[in-house]
Amino acid sequence: MLLSEDRKIPAPAVNPENQAFFDAAANGKLLLKFCKTCQEYHHYPRTLCPHCFSEQTEWRDAKGVGTIHTHSVLRRGVPTPYCIAYVTLDEGVSMLTNIVDCDLDAVKIGMPVKVTFKPTEGGPPVPMFTPA
Amino acid sequence: MSIKGKAYLVGAYEHPTRKATDKSVAQLHAEVAKGALADAGLTKQDVDGYFCAGDAPGLGPLSMADYLGLKLRHLESTDTGGSSYLVHVSHAAQAIAAGKCNVALVTLAGRPRSEGSSGTQPRSWGAAVPDGPFEAPYGIVTANSYAMVAMRHMYEYGTTSEQLAWIKVAASHHAQHNPHAMLREVVTVKEVLDSPMVADPLHRMDCCVVSDGGGALIVARPDIARDLKRPLVKLIGAGESPKGQAGGKLNLTTSGAAWSGATAFAEAGVQPADIQYASIYDSFTITVLVQLEDLGFCKKGEGGRFVADGNLISGSGKLPFNTDGGGLCNNHPANRGGMTKVIEAVRQLRGEAHPAVQVKNCALALAQGTGGQLGTRHGSATLIFERE
Numbered sequence: 001m002l003l004s005e006d007r008k009i010p011a012p013a014v015n016p017e018n019q020a021f022f023d024a025a026a027n028g029k030l031l032l033k034f035c036k037t038c039q040e041y042h043h044y045p046r047t048l049c050p051h052c053f054s055e056q057t058e059w060r061d062a063k064g065v066g067t068i069h070t071h072s073v074l075r076r077g078v079p080t081p082y083c084i085a086y087v088t089l090d091e092g093v094s095m096l097t098n099i100v101d102c103d104l105d106a107v108k109i110g111m112p113v114k115v116t117f118k119p120t121e122g123g124p125p126v127p128m129f130t131p132a
Numbered sequence: 133m134s135i136k137g138k139a140y141l142v143g144a145y146e147h148p149t150r151k152a153t154d155k156s157v158a159q160l161h162a163e164v165a166k167g168a169l170a171d172a173g174l175t176k177q178d179v180d181g182y183f184c185a186g187d188a189p190g191l192g193p194l195s196m197a198d199y200l201g202l203k204l205r206h207l208e209s210t211d212t213g214g215s216s217y218l219v220h221v222s223h224a225a226q227a228i229a230a231g232k233c234n235v236a237l238v239t240l241a242g243r244p245r246s247e248g249s250s251g252t253q254p255r256s257w258g259a260a261v262p263d264g265p266f267e268a269p270y271g272i273v274t275a276n277s278y279a280m281v282a283m284r285h286m287y288e289y290g291t292t293s294e295q296l297a298w299i300k301v302a303a304s305h306h307a308q309h310n311p312h313a314m315l316r317e318v319v320t321v322k323e324v325l326d327s328p329m330v331a332d333p334l335h336r337m338d339c340c341v342v343s344d345g346g347g348a349l350i351v352a353r354p355d356i357a358r359d360l361k362r363p364l365v366k367l368i369g370a371g372e373s374p375k376g377q378a379g380g381k382l383n384l385t386t387s388g389a390a391w392s393g394a395t396a397f398a399e400a401g402v403q404p405a406d407i408q409y410a411s412i413y414d415s416f417t418i419t420v421l422v423q424l425e426d427l428g429f430c431k432k433g434e435g436g437r438f439v440a441d442g443n444l445i446s447g448s449g450k451l452p453f454n455t456d457g458g459g460l461c462n463n464h465p466a467n468r469g470g471m472t473k474v475i476e477a478v479r480q481l482r483g484e485a486h487p488a489v490q491v492k493n494c495a496l497a498l499a500q501g502t503g504g505q506l507g508t509r510h511g512s513a514t515l516i517f518e519r520e
Contacts, residue, residue: 010254012265022265042379044266050379070287070384072279074271076330077252084276086382093380096508098270109287126269 002073002104007080011123020059021045022124030062030115030127032091043093063090064115065132073104083107087129101130134399139225139236140357141365141517143172143350144478146456146471148312150463152344153246157189158199160241160346165200168348173360174235179350181206181233183224185216187242187346187466196239206233212374212511213503214413214468216240217349219513221474222370224351234353241346242466249342249467251275252330263377267508274415274467275339277507279331282418284384286333288433291421293333295436297324299417300337300460302444307457309486314341315461338417340459340469347471349478363482369400369516376509387419388512389426389500396514397428402496404428407516409480409497410451411473414458415506420444423500424451427514446489455480455489470501474515481519495519 014022024031033045037054049057071085083099085107099107100118113129120126145167152160161184169175182204188196192209196202206227210219217240224236251274257264285291301321307313319337327336357364371392397403404427412427414420421435429451430438438451446452456462456476459469477499479485497517504510 007271009269009271012269013259014265015260017262018265040379044263044377044380046262046379069382070280070284072276072283072331072333074252074273074276074279074331076328076336077250077275078271082271084270084272084280086280086384088382094377094382095380096267096270096272109283120269128270 002081004083004100004102004104005080007082009118009120009126011120012126014124017047018045025117025127026124028117030064031059032062032093033057034060041091041093043095065090066113068099068107068109068111068113069094070109071099071107085129087113098128099130100128133229135222135225135229135370136368136399137354137366138229139351139367140354141221141349141367141478142352142357142360142362143168143174144475145171146347146475147241147345147465149345150312150314150343151245152243157241157243158196160243161188161196161239162200164241164346164348165237165239168237168350172350172362174350176202178235179237180204181224181227181236183208183220183236183238185209185240186211187240187468212513214415214470215501215503215511215513216468217471218474218499218501218515219372221349221351221367221515222372222513225367225370228351228353234356236351238349238351239346240466240468240471242468243344244467245342245344251339263508272508274505275334276331277505278416278418279334280507281384281422282333285418285422288385289436291436293325294321295440296338296417296421297321298440298442299414299420299444300324302442302449303414303454303458303460305445306455306489307461309488310457310462313457313462314343334416334418340415340464341461342467343463343465345463345465347465347475349474364520365478365481366518366520367515368518369396370514371395372511372513374509374511384507385422386432387422387426387502387506388510389423389514392512392514393427396516400516402516406496407498408494409455409477409491410453411477411499412453413469413473413500413502414454414460415469415502419502419506422506423502427500446491452489452491455485468503470503470513473499473501477517481517
């Protein structure tokens with residue numbers, strides 16, 4: 001058993017294109033970009049859809065649930081082991097994240113997870129995931 | 133227009149140093165350039181094209197051309213991480229075919245070992261990198277990025293840590309014969325599995341070394357190559373491709389080699405089964421396995437079985453790979469392993485590899501590079517060479 005510990009999380013570099021995502025995160029909401037032209041979600045968010053290059057993209061509330069696509073606990077060279085992962089959201093896109101607040105040795109591909117928000121050092125909180 | 137037969141690899145040099153606390157990065161570039169020119173039998177005055185990537189200090193090739201005292205009519209600084217130098221060879225052939233240069237110099241050098249670099253440290257690509265805010269907070273480093281690919285490959289295809297370990301075992305069998313290799317001890321599958329877990333499921337021995345050093349290549353026009361007194365190594369196929377997260381529609385277990393390899397094989401007019409020696413970028417064992425599948429040496433998902441039981445060991449295995457010991461055992465200068473992949477392929481085609489690992493009558497070889505991070509975005513480049 002390897003209980004996850006809080007670690008110092010670097011602040012994301014907020015810019016005009018991603019500001020809304022991190023503003024929402026500060027309010028405990030996970031946003032995704034959706035393209036009204038090709039009807040596809042994408043992540044990380046862009047102004048122009050990376051699938052069809054339409055500018056008709058909009059922010060949508062994500063359900064904040066998904067499953068673990070892959071994961072790895074980094075155990076060496078860091079003060080505290082932590083679990084990086086891709087989570088495939090119910091909306092169909094995968095996002096890079098951390099799995100937190102659980103036994104990291106028990107994390108498995110396919111495990112259902114839900115979003116939680118963790119503070120960063122001097123920046124907005126960022127979405128992470130914990131077993132649902 | 134094809135680059136097939138339009139250019140030859142006439143010079144190759146690998147810096148013998150593995151720790152260069154007493155040298156500057158620019159100096160290492162100059163030393164490898166001089167070594168490659170001497171290997172080719174050419175002089176600095178013959179060089180009219182120069183190629184370098186992000187490891188070269190300063191503004192692209194401008195600083196280095198000035199430092200080296202090069203008079204150029206063609207220069208390029210494509211940076212696709214560790215695969216850059218394979219791309220450079222391909223682009224040098226294109227430039228030569230188009231008459232833009234006659235003799236191209238490609239250099240790589242760096243001293244990450246002296247500077248305390250590690251694959252468990254975050255890498256910074258600058259504040260404006262669009263993916264940065266969505267990755268840096270999560271502690272993505274080199275090791276855990278590749279580890280996520282390995283974890284997914286195991287899940288989808290049943291690949292095992294034992295199978296991955298065989299890649300390191302094969303590399304160590306080759307490295308024992310290389311006096312310059314950082315790790316010359318032959319290791320067993322058990323020793324790989326017993327080495328400390330760095331990033332699940334990758335053990336320390338699944339990871340390449342961190343080393344100082346560098347290498348250089350000389351690419352030349354066919355008639356110039358024929359006037360030199362070296363075995364003729366002809367470029368007959370090349371491919372390059374970037375691969376990323378596809379807007380969140382991930383496919384982690386396929387690398388850009390699926391595209392760069394197909395392009396190179398089509399141009400060369402040969403099949404994977406024809407290849408007698410393969411240099412495969414080995415930042416981690418999983419990097420090798422995924423690229424072997426994507427290049428078509430085996431089917432997707434069968435890489436684990438393909439690499440097991442010594443199949444990559446020269447002399448006994450079906451596909452001899454990285455006979456210098458590769459990044460896993462020999463070196464990984466500037467944290468960019470593409471250059472040394474090309475150099476060992478050239479040695480094999482010339483018959484200049486160590487006798488214990490030399491492939492008999494090696495006439496067709498492949499070099500495969502990956503740069504960036506397999507688990508997020510990377511560049512892939514494939515070169516196919518023929519001895520004439």
